[in-house]
Amino acid sequence: MKKTKVTFGVDIGGTNTVMGIVDRTGNIIRKESIPTNAMDPAADLFERLFNKCSDCFSLLKEEYELVGIGIGAPNANYYKGIIENPPNLNWGMVDVISIVKKYYDIPVALTNDANAAALGEMKFGVARGMKNFIQITLGTGLGSGIIINGELLYGSDGFAGEMGHTTVIPEGRKCGCGKRGCLETYASAPGIKRTVFELLSQSSDKSILRDFSYNEMTAKKIFDAALTGDKIAQVAFKFTGKILGQAMADAVAYLSPEAFVLFGGLAQSGDMLLFHVKKYLESNLLSIWKGKIKILLSGLPEGDAAVLGASALIWHELESKSL
Amino acid sequence: MKKTKVTFGVDIGGTNTVMGIVDRTGNIIRKESIPTNAMDPAADLFERLFNKCSDCFSLLKEEYELVGIGIGAPNANYYKGIIENPPNLNWGMVDVISIVKKYYDIPVALTNDANAAALGEMKFGVARGMKNFIQITLGTGLGSGIIINGELLYGSDGFAGEMGHTTVIPEGRKCGCGKRGCLETYASAPGIKRTVFELLSQSSDKSILRDFSYNEMTAKKIFDAALTGDKIAQVAFKFTGKILGQAMADAVAYLSPEAFVLFGGLAQSGDMLLFHVKKYLESNLLSIWKGKIKILLSGLPEGDAAVLGASALIWHELESKSL
Numbered sequence: 001m002k003k004t005k006v007t008f009g010v011d012i013g014g015t016n017t018v019m020g021i022v023d024r025t026g027n028i029i030r031k032e033s034i035p036t037n038a039m040d041p042a043a044d045l046f047e048r049l050f051n052k053c054s055d056c057f058s059l060l061k062e063e064y065e066l067v068g069i070g071i072g073a074p075n076a077n078y079y080k081g082i083i084e085n086p087p088n089l090n091w092g093m094v095d096v097i098s099i100v101k102k103y104y105d106i107p108v109a110l111t112n113d114a115n116a117a118a119l120g121e122m123k124f125g126v127a128r129g130m131k132n133f134i135q136i137t138l139g140t141g142l143g144s145g146i147i148i149n150g151e152l153l154y155g156s157d158g159f160a161g162e163m164g165h166t167t168v169i170p171e172g173r174k175c176g177c178g179k180r181g182c183l184e185t186y187a188s189a190p191g192i193k194r195t196v197f198e199l200l201s202q203s204s205d206k207s208i209l210r211d212f213s214y215n216e217m218t219a220k221k222i223f224d225a226a227l228t229g230d231k232i233a234q235v236a237f238k239f240t241g242k243i244l245g246q247a248m249a250d251a252v253a254y255l256s257p258e259a260f261v262l263f264g265g266l267a268q269s270g271d272m273l274l275f276h277v278k279k280y281l282e283s284n285l286l287s288i289w290k291g292k293i294k295i296l297l298s299g300l301p302e303g304d305a306a307v308l309g310a311s312a313l314i315w316h317e318l319e320s321k322s323l
Numbered sequence: 324m325k326k327t328k329v330t331f332g333v334d335i336g337g338t339n340t341v342m343g344i345v346d347r348t349g350n351i352i353r354k355e356s357i358p359t360n361a362m363d364p365a366a367d368l369f370e371r372l373f374n375k376c377s378d379c380f381s382l383l384k385e386e387y388e389l390v391g392i393g394i395g396a397p398n399a400n401y402y403k404g405i406i407e408n409p410p411n412l413n414w415g416m417v418d419v420i421s422i423v424k425k426y427y428d429i430p431v432a433l434t435n436d437a438n439a440a441a442l443g444e445m446k447f448g449v450a451r452g453m454k455n456f457i458q459i460t461l462g463t464g465l466g467s468g469i470i471i472n473g474e475l476l477y478g479s480d481g482f483a484g485e486m487g488h489t490t491v492i493p494e495g496r497k498c499g500c501g502k503r504g505c506l507e508t509y510a511s512a513p514g515i516k517r518t519v520f521e522l523l524s525q526s527s528d529k530s531i532l533r534d535f536s537y538n539e540m541t542a543k544k545i546f547d548a549a550l551t552g553d554k555i556a557q558v559a560f561k562f563t564g565k566i567l568g569q570a571m572a573d574a575v576a577y578l579s580p581e582a583f584v585l586f587g588g589l590a591q592s593g594d595m596l597l598f599h600v601k602k603y604l605e606s607n608l609l610s611i612w613k614g615k616i617k618i619l620l621s622g623l624p625e626g627d628a629a630v631l632g633a634s635a636l637i638w639h640e641l642e643s644k645s646l
Contacts, residue, residue, distance in 0.1 A: 132479040146577070148471060148478070155471070155579025156455040157615075165609050166573040170492070177609055250489040254469070254577050256478025286488050286500055292480075 564599025
């Protein structure tokens with residue numbers, strides 16, 4: 001019997017590391033999660049991870065052939081195969097490819113989580129068949145992965161695609177990166193929370209949201225309030241959509257994609273956010289692009305997208321570069 | 324005797340159309356210029372142009388072999404081979420490649436003038452050997468051509484690279500494109516002129532520039548005034564450099580180029596502008612890019628750059644695509 005080819009898709013997060021055994025169609029045959037243990041060395045994580053992989057794959061060996069390993073991680077550099085000073089992980093510089101090659105002598109590729117997410121959409125998601133699009137993850141930050149001519153845009157050093165750190169309001173909000181006015185200080189889960197607190201400070205409108213502390217406030221609470229007609233919450237969504245739509249118009253001017261794919265909790269707010277995003281994207285486009293740029297919502301399950309993205313990375317390598 | 328291979332590089336401008344016979348090293352063997360006659364049909368221009376080409380090339384046939392034709396023009400679409408509603412030309416849609424093929428049965432390529440300029444720098448200018456850079460022309464507008472992995476960035480429809488129409492000041496200056504706050508309303512020859520008039524209206528500082536009408540004012544006069552220590556002129560250069568530097572930092576976040584190449588009259592202002600561009604580029608970069616992005620001044624002669632760019636386009640096609 002011919003075995004079905006599969007890959008390991010590995011997503012390294014600050015809290016958990018998730019590994020999926022994924023076939024070419026995006027079917028997850030098995031998924032495992034282990035604590036990352038952020039304070040321990042990277043080698044320990046991979047030892048624990050691959051011990052677990054080895055155990056679970058031994059049961060599947062009759063049916064499946066492992067052909068590659070894709071890894072998504074914060075601050076990962078595709079060109080160098082290393083992770084550089086990841087936030088929330090006490091790792092410094094880690095040569096991931098070399099560590100993995102000790103366990104498996106098969107093709108291995110590494111990229112940052114936002115890039116992996118874009119590949120996941122291209123291989124398994126709503127961007128199947130597209131050659132030029134931008135994937136935006138609205139989460140604790142704003143991550144972006146840019147696909148040009150069917151390939152990830154890496155730029156000269158592997159770090160291209162940092163749309164979250166373009167400036168949308170000169171001298172605006174302080175960002176974790178040290179700059180001011182970055183897109184992700186407005187268009188992200190913490191961003192809309194900051195907007196709500198700004199609005200609460202400036203208006204005297206009644207709002208359910210006046211009952212929550214900063215630490216209690218979440219994007220979900222703001223969404224729920226907006227659904228009940230809370231004005232502050234609705235204005236917060238409008239402002240967030242406006243800023244994001246304007247920034248997306250700039251991205252179009254640089255890159256001329258056919259679509260944006262939105263992912264993450266805030267994107268799931270649907271038309272509460274999208275109505276405004278579309279309006280301000282359109283009104284800020286050059287006439288050659290008006291009415292032509294699609295905005296799509298990711299259909300990948302929140303819990304699987306990262307593993308699918310990591311798997312898509314190595315499938316893409318195997319297919320486009322004949323590794 | 325083996326003939327030297329040459330190309331025609333054709334630059335179609337609103338007033339004149341210039342054609343150069345250019346070898347692989349960027350040596351212009353012959354250059355001809357004819358009036359574009361903007362109100363006449365495109366077919367007339369090409370008939371006059373190629374009659375002239377035929378005359379002048381007949382004298383060179385013994386020594387040179389014509390291997391391709393590259394054309395740069397405003398609103399030219401590389402993918403379609405057409406020029407679409409060019410500003411200042413009464414043409415509508417023109418299928419340039421088909422017209423040229425009536426005269427010469429050799430490879431022909433068309434792109435917009437800003438893209439041609441970027442290829443000119445890559446083949447013949449300061450960007451030789453670079454794979455990732457952004458060329459910016461500071462002229463009557465701000466044109467940009469983006470090179471990624473040694474290829475022009477065209478995006479999904481051929482129109483990528485419109486950096487001049489990214490928004491730098493929300494609700495800012497009215498732009499010719501219909502939007503507000505576009506980069507080119509600040510960073511261009513008319514942009515710095517608008518800045519001077521804004522400064523003249525806001526301050527009561529003495530300035531040589533108070534003697535010129537809006538129609539008399541030029542970027543050159545502002546530069547000369549700045550050299551003599553005129554404060555208004557110097558502040559105008561500082562403001563222009565700040566806006567441009569900030570926008571370039573956003574371009575880095577998207578594209579991660581290794582360099583910018585600046586071209587055009589305003590770029591020739593040297594450190595009067597560049598000092599500020601560098602300062603504000605650096606202060607707006609993410610830490611991973613600080614100190615790493617080069618700013619280069621084009622060394623191509625102003626009068627030859629467009630023809631060299633158009634020639635570079637077809638040399639690039641011939642070499643990378645084995646036409």
